[in-house]
Amino acid sequence: MTSPWKHRQDGGQTAPLQQWGMASETDILERVLVGPIDHYSWRDGNATSRRHLANGTPFDAGIARQQYGEMLDAYRQADVEVQFLQPRPEQPYAVFARDSSVMTPWGPIICQMFSPWRRSEWLTVLEFYQQAQIPVYDVVTAGTFEGGDFMLIEPGVALCGYSGERTSPAGIQQVKGWFEQEGWEFHTVPFDPHFLHLDVQCIMVAEKLAAVCTAVVPDSLLAWLKQKGIDILDVPYKDAMELGCNIMSLGRERVLLPKESLALKQQCLARGLTVLDPDIGMITKGGGGVHCMCQPLKRRPR
Numbered sequence: 427m428t429s430p431w432k433h434r435q436d437g438g439q440t441a442p443l444q445q446w447g448m449a450s451e452t453d454i455l456e457r458v459l460v461g462p463i464d465h466y467s468w469r470d471g472n473a474t475s476r477r478h479l480a481n482g483t484p485f486d487a488g489i490a491r492q493q494y495g496e497m498l499d500a501y502r503q504a505d506v507e508v509q510f511l512q513p514r515p516e517q518p519y520a521v522f523a524r525d526s527s528v529m530t531p532w533g534p535i536i537c538q539m540f541s542p543w544r545r546s547e548w549l550t551v552l553e554f555y556q557q558a559q560i561p562v563y564d565v566v567t568a569g570t571f572e573g574g575d576f577m578l579i580e581p582g583v584a585l586c587g588y589s590g591e592r593t594s595p596a597g598i599q600q601v602k603g604w605f606e607q608e609g610w611e612f613h614t615v616p617f618d619p620h621f622l623h624l625d626v627q628c629i630m631v632a633e634k635l636a637a638v639c640t641a642v643v644p645d646s647l648l649a650w651l652k653q654k655g656i657d658i659l660d661v662p663y664k665d666a667m668e669l670g671c672n673i674m675s676l677g678r679e680r681v682l683l684p685k686e687s688l689a690l691k692q693q694c695l696a697r698g699l700t701v702l703d704p705d706i707g708m709i710t711k712g713g714g715g716v717h718c719m720c721q722p723l724k725r726r727p728r
Contacts, residue, residue, distance in 0.1 A: 431552070433533045433561035438607035442531040446560050448725035449531045449581040451630040454677030455506050457723040459554065461523035462513035463494040469518060469543070472622045472713035474667060489708045496704035497682075497716065504676050504702065509723065511554055517547055521709070522718040524625070526551040528573040529722050532608070533563040535601065540570045540592045560723070564604060569596030574623030574718055576601070577630060579654065584612045587624030615647045625672055625717045631659060631681055632699060633728070637673060637690055639666035659693040672715030676702075677728065682716050
């Protein structure tokens with residue numbers, strides 16, 4: 427019996443979706459899934475949030491909601507249709523919709539979260555896809571796998587990091603096998619769990635252009651990016667740890683990044699990119715940025 431949660435064809439040759447899906451992080455963003463801000467507060471689950479909690483930095487839910495609205499306005503300004511996950515009190519970090527699922531050309535993959543207090547998020551995102559009638563590609567059942575570690579560099583090429591925690595070796599190997607059956611290259615890179623997710627250190631900005639904290643990523647990743655012909659915008663370590671590298675490519679040479687990411691903003695403008703930069707500082711101090719909050723539902727090839 428075929429699972430209602432599985433659009434993936436065993437052995438590959440799964441049919442790409444027409445109304446949904448994406449093949450590259452830098453194609454034109456048309457629809458995006460955003461997590462809810464309703465129950466968000468900082469939790470002691472990553473290096474960034476622990477630092478601000480230890481420093482006694484106060485969290486202000488009202489400011490967080492206001493900044494969240496500014497980010498939504500930026501998406502609408504870019505003609506992106508925004509859809510939302512259902513808020514649930516027991517899911518304070520569901521605002522970071524990147525982690526509970528990842529989009530592929532063949533539909534979303536439902537992830538398995540590392541933190542015990544986030545593990546129920548898979549059900550909320552699965553319910554969204556079912557209600558929206560978006561076929562699910564498959565569900566991770568081996569180890570842990572979180573969307574902040576995963577990105578589609580270009581059609582036919584995926585990149586995924588793993589720290590052994592948020593994404594485990596078992597989880598990454600399962601997803602890697604699926605992609606390789608579909609004929610894709612799936613490059614993996616290990617990193618220290620201090621950096622939470624790969625998208626804190628490395629992310630696509632535009633076609634053949636990535637923002638990378640070169641001070642911390644493995645030399646093997648830099649060599650691989652160079653092999654792929656990808657230019658690098660270097661993000662300082664301090665900026666990266668405040669989610670300054672955690673940005674969203676909108677396609678058509680446009681990028682959405684946090685207002686505090688000044689070094690990356692200047693480099694993007696120097697490259698002729700259009701920059702949208704809402705202030706989301708009250709949100710990023712909890713350990714997630716623009717990229718963490720949003721999961722593409724549909725990207726159109728350039």
